[in-house]
Amino acid sequence: MAHDIKKKHPMEEQNPQERVKNFDEVPFGYDIDTAVAEAERCLDCKKAPCRQGCPVEVNIPAFIMSIKDRKFEESIAAMKADNSLPAICGRVCPQESQCESFCVRAKKGEPVGIGRLERFIADWQLKEGVEDPKLPEPTGKKVAVVGAGPAGLTCAGDLAKLGHDVTMYEAFHTPGGVLVYGIPEFRLPKEIVAKEVDYIQRLGVKLETNMVIGKTITVDELFEEHGFDAVFIGTGAGLPTFLGIPGENLLGVYSANEFLTRTNLMKAYRFPEFDTPIHVGKNVAVVGAGNVAMDSARTALRLGAENVYIVYRRSDKEMPARLEEIHHAEEEGVQFRLLTNPIGINGDDKGWVKGMECMQMRLCEPDESGRCRPEPIEDSNFVLDVDTVVVAVGQTPNPLVPQTTTGLKTGRKGTIDADEFGKTSREGVWAGGDIVTGAATVINAMGAGKMAAKNIDEYLKSK
Amino acid sequence: MYKLVTKEVLSDVSKKFEVEAPLVAKKAQPGQFIILRVDEQGERVPLTIADSDPERGTITIIFQEVGLTTKCLGQKEAGDYIADFVGPLGKPMEFPEEPGRVIAVGGGVGIAPVYPKVKGFHKAGMDVTSIIGARCKDLLILEDEMRAVSKELHVCTDDGSYGHHGFVSDILQKYLDDGEPIAEIIAVGPLPMMRAIVNQTRPYGVKTVVSLNPVMVDGTGMCGACRVTVGEETKFTCVDGPVFDGHQVDFDELVARSRMYLDQEKKALENCRCGGAK
Ligand SMILES: Cc1cc2nc3c(=O)[nH]c(=O)nc-3n(C[C@H](O)[C@H](O)[C@H](O)COP(=O)(O)OP(=O)(O)OC[C@H]3O[C@@H](n4cnc5c(N)ncnc54)[C@H](O)[C@@H]3O)c2cc1C
Ligand SMILES: Cc1cc2nc3c(=O)[nH]c(=O)nc-3n(C[C@H](O)[C@H](O)[C@H](O)COP(=O)(O)OP(=O)(O)OC[C@H]3O[C@@H](n4cnc5c(N)ncnc54)[C@H](O)[C@@H]3O)c2cc1C
Ligand code: SF4
Ligand code: SF4
Ligand code: FES
Ligand SMILES: [Mg+2]
Numbered sequence: 001m002a003h004d005i006k007k008k009h010p011m012e013e014q015n016p017q018e019r020v021k022n023f024d025e026v027p028f029g030y031d032i033d034t035a036v037a038e039a040e041r042c043l044d045c046k047k048a049p050c051r052q053g054c055p056v057e058v059n060i061p062a063f064i065m066s067i068k069d070r071k072f073e074e075s076i077a078a079m080k081a082d083n084s085l086p087a088i089c090g091r092v093c094p095q096e097s098q099c100e101s102f103c104v105r106a107k108k109g110e111p112v113g114i115g116r117l118e119r120f121i122a123d124w125q126l127k128e129g130v131e132d133p134k135l136p137e138p139t140g141k142k143v144a145v146v147g148a149g150p151a152g153l154t155c156a157g158d159l160a161k162l163g164h165d166v167t168m169y170e171a172f173h174t175p176g177g178v179l180v181y182g183i184p185e186f187r188l189p190k191e192i193v194a195k196e197v198d199y200i201q202r203l204g205v206k207l208e209t210n211m212v213i214g215k216t217i218t219v220d221e222l223f224e225e226h227g228f229d230a231v232f233i234g235t236g237a238g239l240p241t242f243l244g245i246p247g248e249n250l251l252g253v254y255s256a257n258e259f260l261t262r263t264n265l266m267k268a269y270r271f272p273e274f275d276t277p278i279h280v281g282k283n284v285a286v287v288g289a290g291n292v293a294m295d296s297a298r299t300a301l302r303l304g305a306e307n308v309y310i311v312y313r314r315s316d317k318e319m320p321a322r323l324e325e326i327h328h329a330e331e332e333g334v335q336f337r338l339l340t341n342p343i344g345i346n347g348d349d350k351g352w353v354k355g356m357e358c359m360q361m362r363l364c365e366p367d368e369s370g371r372c373r374p375e376p377i378e379d380s381n382f383v384l385d386v387d388t389v390v391v392a393v394g395q396t397p398n399p400l401v402p403q404t405t406t407g408l409k410t411g412r413k414g415t416i417d418a419d420e421f422g423k424t425s426r427e428g429v430w431a432g433g434d435i436v437t438g439a440a441t442v443i444n445a446m447g448a449g450k451m452a453a454k455n456i457d458e459y460l461k462s463k
Numbered sequence: 464m465y466k467l468v469t470k471e472v473l474s475d476v477s478k479k480f481e482v483e484a485p486l487v488a489k490k491a492q493p494g495q496f497i498i499l500r501v502d503e504q505g506e507r508v509p510l511t512i513a514d515s516d517p518e519r520g521t522i523t524i525i526f527q528e529v530g531l532t533t534k535c536l537g538q539k540e541a542g543d544y545i546a547d548f549v550g551p552l553g554k555p556m557e558f559p560e561e562p563g564r565v566i567a568v569g570g571g572v573g574i575a576p577v578y579p580k581v582k583g584f585h586k587a588g589m590d591v592t593s594i595i596g597a598r599c600k601d602l603l604i605l606e607d608e609m610r611a612v613s614k615e616l617h618v619c620t621d622d623g624s625y626g627h628h629g630f631v632s633d634i635l636q637k638y639l640d641d642g643e644p645i646a647e648i649i650a651v652g653p654l655p656m657m658r659a660i661v662n663q664t665r666p667y668g669v670k671t672v673v674s675l676n677p678v679m680v681d682g683t684g685m686c687g688a689c690r691v692t693v694g695e696e697t698k699f700t701c702v703d704g705p706v707f708d709g710h711q712v713d714f715d716e717l718v719a720r721s722r723m724y725l726d727q728e729k730k731a732l733e734n735c736r737c738g739g740a741k
Contacts, residue, residue, distance in 0.1 A: 171683055173500060173507075173547040210549035212683055216486050238685035242697070249690055249697065249716055251723045258686035266506065266680070272734040275506040275531055276680075277727035351719030398684055400702075 006109030009038045011116055016331040020301045023185045023269055026328060032070075035120040039068035042112045045104055050114060053102035055447040058082045060099060064117055076125045079118065084157050084200075085150060085446060087126055087192045090119030092183060093443050094322045126195055133203055136163040141460040144169060144228040145205075146213045146401065149177020150442045151234030151433025153200055154449030155456075159232075160203035162457045167228075169211040174265060177236055179442070181265040182257070184295050186302070187325075190264070214404035223428065229463065230428050230456045233416060234449060237395040237434035243287065247345030248391070252279060252353035256288070256296045256392035263299050281387030283307045285356050287342055288392035289319035294326060296390045297334045308334050309384065313341040313361050313374045337384065339363070341376065345389055355383040397435045405429070413438055422452030430456055464544040465499075468521055473604045476528050477572055478537050479513070485520030487512075487550045493583030494556030494674070494706050496576075497522060498682040500547035501535045504736070508532045509679045509701075511576035512551060522550070525575035525604065530728050535737035552682045553705050556580050556649075558587060559670065563646035566638055567613070568631050568660055569595045570652025574605045576674050577651040578612075585612035593617070594634045600625035631656070632663055645669045650709060654718050661709035673709035675700050677720060691717055 011034075013019075013027040030038065042064040050060045059078050066075030079086050093099075095115035103111030141164050145156040148170035156166045174180050176193045201207055213219060213235070222228045240255035242248050259278070262268040266276035280303040286296045289312035300308045310329070312319060315338050319326060330336070337358070344357040360380035363372035397414045409417040409425035415436055422430040432448025434440055466483040473479055487497060491512045498507050514523035528537045539545065559565060565584055569577035574595050584591045591612070596619035597603040603618065603625060610616045617634045618626030627634060631652075638645065648671040650660040657673045664671045677689045682701040689700040692713035698704060 171549070172681070173549070210547050211486075212549060212552065215552060215683075216490060216550065238683075240685065240687045242687065249692060249720065251719060255687040258680060258688050261680055261686055267504075271727065272731050274504045275731055277506075277724040277731065279723065279727075351716070400683065 005041055008041075008110045008113040008116065009034050011113075016333070019186065020298075020332045023302055025189050026186050029123055030116055030120045035067055035117060036070060038113050038117060039064045041105065042068070043104060049102040049104060050099045050112075051102075053099040055098070055441075055443050056082045056450060058099070058118075060114055063121060064112065064114070067117055067121060072121060072124050075121045079121060083118075083443075083446070084154055085196050085442075086118050087122035088150070088179060088188065088196060089443050089446070090115050090117075090122055091188050091192075094441060096323055098443070126192065130199055133161070135161070135204060138165060139163040139460065141165065141230070141463075142167070142228045143230045143232065143456060143460075144222045144226070145232045145234065146219070147171075147177060147234040147236060147433075147435075148175035148197070148207065149234055149236050149433060149445060150179060151236070151435075151445035151449040152177070152232065153197065154446040155232045155234060155430075155432065155453045156205045156449075157200040157203055158450055158453035159456060160200070160205045162453070164457070164460065166204070167206040167208060169213050169217070170207065170209045171212045172265065173209050175207055175209065177234075181261045182292065182295070184260065184264055184299050186298070187295065212400065214400035219401065219405040219408075219429065229460055230430065232422070232449070232452055232456065233401055233424075233429065233431040233435060234433045234445070235398060235401050235435045236445075237439040238398045239396045239414075240391070241394045241396060242391055243342060243393060245342060245344050247347055247353070250345055250347040250353045251351050252281060252387055253345060253389045253391065256286075256292045256390055257395065259296055259390045260292070260299065263303070269299075269303060278303065279388065280305050281353075283309075283386040284388040284390065285309045285311050285337075285342070285384055285386040286390045286392055287311045288394070289314075289321055290392065290394075291321045291325055292395075293390075293392035294321045294329045294334075296392050297329055298332060300388070300390065301332055301334065305388070309337045309386070310334055311337045311340050311342055311356070311358065311384070313339065314372065315339055315363060318371050339374065340384075341374065342389075343381070346383065353387050353389055356386050356389055357381060357383050395434075395439050397438070401435075420451070421455035422448055423455060428459075464546065465548040467539055467541055467543050467545065470539070470541040473525065474602050476602065477525060477604050478528070479523060479525045480536075480539070481516075481519075481521040481523050482545070482548055483520060484522050484548050484550070485517075487522050487548070488515045488517045488520050491515035491522060491551040492555030493579040495551035495553045496682075496705060497524065497548055497550030498552060498679065499524075499536075499545055499549075501532060501539075501737075502546050505535070505546060506532055507547075507680055507682070509552070509676070509682060511579070511674070513575045513579055514582070522548075525572065527572035531731040531735055534732070534735065538737050549682070552701055554703070556583060556706055558584070558589070559647035561644075561646040561670070563644035564638070565589060565591045565646055566635065566648045567591050567593045568635060568648065568650040568652070569593070569609070570631055570656040571597055571602065572604070573652030573656065574603075574609065577649060578605050578608055580649055580651075581609065582612045590614040592638070594619065594631045596620065596631040598622065632659060635660065635663065639664065639667050639669065647672060649674075654714065654721065657709065658714040658718075661712070661714070665710055671709040672706050673712060674705045675707060675712065675717065676705065677717060678723060691720075
């Protein structure tokens with residue numbers, strides 16, 4: 001019986017030596033028989049503890065039991081009732097700290113591969129082709145959604161399903177937010193994002209790209225001149241943080257945002273077929289140890305770097321990236337320089353990076369965040385031989401929209417203040433995703449978009 | 464897709480388009496810029512808003528063909544479309560606080576970004592003395608337009624083929640010397656020209672603003688490609704500028720950074736798919 005299998009069914013993936021030479025997706029996904037076998041590991045628990053680990057409370061046993069019975073239509077319907085972007089979440093959710101961490105099977109052996117099954121059923125549907133949804137009578141209410149990342153896409157889709165007239169405004173020339181400009185092709189193929197966006201457009205959502213809200217149109221004008229009844233802001237946390245150390249403006253120093261945007265959105269990895277250039281030297285230091293850092297490091301390898309270092313001032317236990325990503329990075333040959341803090345970047349006479357000065361650190365007692373505060377070890381300075389530096393130490397919200405919208409309260413770190421329903425201090429304006437929480441996760445952003453859509457619908461009905 | 468409504472060839476290397484972009488035209492202020500992409504494989508390049516017509520819903524761009532993207536754009540004709548056009552980006556220009564003469568200096572294709580600023584002053588009822596220059600007469604652009612909005616216009620060419628034989632700095636020096644108070648100097652042009660003007664005016668303590676043109680990607684503050692050092696601080700040109708106090712700008716860094724992709728730019732031109740490169 002599959003019930004007895006202690007471990008998840010493995011998912012085939014490209015071997016590390018091969019995959020560092022291409023940008024194709026690393027794991028291949030389950031085939032039907034493996035998916036059914038993995039589904040058989042699920043105990044169909046009455047209380048389904050796994051659900052409380054999912055920010056949108058996907059009905060996990062329901063979608064998995066349908067896979068077990070090979071009723072794939074039913075499975076995807078159960079999934080999409082709560083999660084409109086499963087092909088994306090199945091790939092990028094930190095399942096080990098969310099749904100799967102609550103699975104009863106994790107007590108003895110590995111949890112059910114919820115993420116892998118989610119990916120399977122979503123891909124099955126994308127292959128089969130998605131039927132055109134039936135839409136309700138138009139309500140005649142107009143809603144503007146600012147930002148076409150996971151928060152905006154989810155909110156727009158849900159509002160359209162409720163019959164509202166929705167227009168999505170996106171600053172970039174392509175929708176998707178971090179899903180297209182940040183997360184690399186080898187982790188999330190852009191074709192999948194495009195298909196999900198296409199589905200949302202088929203729900204009747206209008207998409208206006210090249211619209212920087214706050215510049216091209218302000219939120220105030222969306223109400224006053226464009227006749228919207230409500231506005232949802234999902235502009236994310238796009239502002240890069242730098243280290244504030246000497247040499248950061250040298251040639252060869254990138255923010256992770258720039259490095260990844262050039263590669264993913266602008267397709268610099270296919271230069272000169274695509275026009276946008278990127279520079280990657282022989283030895284690359286990536287500062288930071290979150291998902292963004294792992295993505296940058298793995299991207300640098302694929303762009304031809306010989307040595308790629310993760311430089312992180314704490315120890316391996318504190319690295320914020322998903323385990324799977326750290327593991328993938330290690331397999332591919334990324335070198336970890338832990339308890340190492342950059343203090344300056346050295347340049348040559350033409351202004352190019354030629355080394356990064358670092359200090360060794362030691363950990364002391366945990367701080368308020370529960371992480372151990374690192375302290376420099378005296379006289380431990382050394383120069384890491386690198387010619388490219390990617391700074392991946394976090395992003396904060398872009399102030400463009402908050403600055404240009406009247407009556408919008410913001411928090412200390414530039415986030416927009418919103419209640420649990422996404423309602424802001426200004427009537428008719430909701431916000432959700434990274435712009436409210438600071439940099440978080442795809443599924444949290446989606447959850448916020450969903451919650452706001454429900455609340456906006458109630459508001460529009462009461463008006 | 465964005466329609467190119469009219470095209471004008473200003474010189475061998477400079478072209479002018481009016482682009483249909485009604486929302487941008489409604490908002491555009493002197494000093495701001497747009498970012499465009501010619502086609503789906505294209506890169507994002509910034510160009511100054513040289514003029515805008517809210518009634519007709521058009522934005523005027525003037526550019527010099529220096530590499531792949533500007534050459535591809537130059538191949539387009541009136542009636543053609545380009546993939547993307549976003550703006551207006553950056554901060555609008557500010558008017559000087561001090562009374563006195565305003566002098567605008569434009570070099571080469573830098574005359575294009577200087578023009579909307581002079582026009583802005585003119586509209587606000589302020590007099591501007593303009594000094595424009597180019598390598599030779601054939602490369603001089605916007606002379607008539609500049610004359611129409613300036614109180615006085617001086618023209619210089621490096622080779623003496625038209626107007627004053629010499630540099631814009633020669634004429635500027637006369638104004639610095641004659642002692643009449645100068646409220647502000649606006650200098651826009653190639654980096655070496657802006658650096659020279661800034662160094663020239665520094666000893667006189669005359670406020671000198673420049674419009675910077677570092678490499679950009681998004682133009683909304685999310686990538687940091689456009690960072691420059693102004694005073695002791697790092698600024699993002701696309702959101703904090705592009706106009707800055709020239710005496711505070713670290714030009715050495717800016718010049719170095721603007722050369723970051725020279726090798727790739729050469730390669731891109733060799734592989735040019737639009738037939739724009741020779
Ligand atoms: C490199 C990287 C890797 C990541 N990996 C993971 C992962 O593996 N798993 C995970 O769960 N999370 C991951 N995250 C985090 C996750 O991607 C974000 O939490 C999520 O995308 C936030 O969604 P959002 O909709 O709030 O914002 P975003 O995805 O940032 O989308 C915001 C959108 O708004 C647009 N916008 C911004 N300003 C304006 C404006 N003024 N006018 C119009 N449009 C505007 C932006 O262009 C963008 O398209 C990663 C993040 C990064 C950067
Ligand atoms: C705010 C701003 C306003 C500008 N206004 C004008 C204008 O009105 N008219 C005009 O002719 N030019 C203007 N420029 C410069 C123009 O953007 C570049 O000439 C153009 O990007 C060159 O692209 P290319 O592919 O043709 O040439 P390339 O061969 O790729 O580049 C030539 C040089 O242009 C610079 N450059 C390259 N890519 C970029 C980029 N993505 N962003 C910025 N600079 C780049 C680099 O210094 C490079 O060495 C402006 C730049 C900025 C930042
Ligand atoms: S959406 Fe994410 S957290 Fe929720 S069940 Fe799917 S993989 Fe787990
Ligand atoms: S907790 Fe695990 S075994 Fe139980 S229903 Fe959820 S996925 Fe299945
Ligand atoms: S161009 Fe990206 S921050 Fe200015
Ligand atoms: Mg170029």
